[in-house]
Amino acid sequence: MITSSLVLVICLALLFDYTNGFHDAANSIATIVSTKVLTPFQAVLWAAAFNFLVFFFVKEHNVAKTVSKIVNEHFVTLHVLLAGLIAAISWNLITWWFGIPSSSSHTLIGGFAGAGITNALYMxxxxxSAINLKLVLTTIAYIVLAPLIGLIIGYxxxxxxxxxxxxxxxxxxxxxxKRLQLLSSAALSYAHGGNDAQKVMGIIYVALIAAKVIGTGSAMPEWIPLACYSAIALGTLSGGWKIVKTMGSRITKITPLEGVSAESAGAITLFFTQYFGxxxxxxxxxxxxIIGVGLTKRLSAVRWGVTINLVWAWIITIPVSALIAAGVFALLRAIA
Structure with a gap:
């Protein structure tokens, strides 16, 4: 049954997808802006177009399936989803404000898991037991593995x-x-859309099951991918200039050649992980x-002080998001 709570969850999920777009726009456009291949406005148009283009070509949503199983179905309620989304949006906005390129993916997973665990404790x-420990541990492992794989491939x-x-x-x-960087940036934007929009698809899909609009194992309604790819593309159009500065120049100085290498390495890694969900x-x-590219010059070409600060932000994202979600869930339960 469609309720006001379900509508609110869907709206917040799409709002999160939008914040993901402008928070993570820097991932796709930072190097292409810093090398002056495109202006910032041209770059966000380019990236947003390829974020949305995924809708027409990707029909197997493996990442969405994984996210939908992070919290075991018995402990998923609309309040759990609301708390997780509020926590994720809050952390996204905080890190965006301070120009920290943290993970939108991990804040969503952390928020969802934190609210699910809190619900289990109340029950x-x-x-x-509320979470799929194998999936959560795999996600945590890739906090280390994803940048390491990107570094090796970039090098x-x-x-x-x-x-x-x-x-x-x-x-x-x-x-x-500079011409090739248009292609590598497009590939990274395409991979970004396909990878990140699917996480929100998983949340909306679970919300429909929790509200008994569809049954467990039902096919995902076509409007969900359309809405999610649209939201992330619109978010990318809004840009994320504070994070662009960090990604495009503060980690290491990037040339067009290095921009092509970094974006290609990022896209290859994302296509690989997306395939395996x-x-x-x-x-x-x-x-x-970007670090892998910098290391081809010399060890000191990478600004390790900036990099270490980024790593600390990555480490705390999941636990902080989980704690925020736990507090929000407790509040929602108290006023319900």
């Missing part, structure tokens, strides 16, 4: 590209790499790729 059950791609272009004239090479962080992945 007199073991809190850990390898850069070395290969440098080797292939070593005999080219610098001016000619830079011209071609692993809800990784786009932010972590591209940050690792």
């Amino acid at each position: 007199g059950a073991n809190g850990i 390898i791609v850069t070395i290969i590209v440098l080797h292939l272009s070593k005999s080219a004239r610098p001016a000619s090479a830079e011209k071609w790499f 692993i809800p990784v962080s786009t932010t972590h992945t591209i940050t690792g790729s």
